[in-house]
Amino acid sequence: MNVLDLYERSARVPVVGRRAFSLAAALKAPYFLTIAPAVEELRPNYARVRVRKWWGVQNHLGTVHVIAVANGLELAMGVLAEATVPPHLRWIPKGMELDYVGMASSTLIAEAETDPADWAEPGEVPVRVRATRADGTVVVQGVIRLHTSLRPARA
Template sequence: MKVLDLYERATKVPVVGRAAFSLAFGLKAPYFLTIAPSVVELRPNHAAVRIRKWWGVHNHIGTVHVIAIANGLEMAMGALAESTIPAELRWIPKGMELEYLAMADSTILATADTDPADWTQPGEVDVRVEATRVDGTVVVRGVIRLHVSERKKRERTLSAVAG
């Protein structure tokens, strides 16, 4: 089943479903779980992940560590990519460029966005990412660059069976 389908089914049970989906998605790349993430929005070309401010993500001055934020941005990017990419294509991260703009002294919303035209053929896709405090201040902004390629015939067959 596709990621977006799972998200839509899970969020029919608002709190428990969202928590279960976030946990399951985090288990695909267990490092994501270090930030106790919650996927709060998911649709083609957009994803949002909440990173709660708690001691497990603090840096030495008590704000949310920028690497925890980068982890949340990468999770949002991955959710977006999985819910957007056509079945005949596959993706892999190629690089990340982030600007640290302000201190992260609250819960953070990590978002990822692309345009529909970005996913029409193999090549590079620049996923725009942004992390925002609860007061609306952007604390991190950047791009995660993906390499998008065609799936091999066997992968396409497996993808069709799984989807």
């Protein structure tokens, strides 16, 4: 069963199902747990993750630390990639270019987007990412680049 199927099944159990899905997604790389993520929307080519502002991710200014923001964007990218990648391809992050354009002074929404054509063949997939504050102000924006290649044949 793929990630998108699991996400859709989780919707059958309101609140608890989505919390369980978000926890399972965060456990794939335990440092995601520090951002207390909640996957709010997931479909091919799009993901939205809530990153909670709490004392464990705040910097000396009382805002969400930029690395915590990057973790939220990486989680959004990862669930998007798993929900979108064709079965004959696999992916791995290749690089990240982020611009910090505002103060992360509230809980954030981390979004990741791609175009369907990006996944047509092996190569590079640019995942557009942005994090916004509760008031809609963008605080981080950029691109996470993925490398896709053919999945090896099973023996």
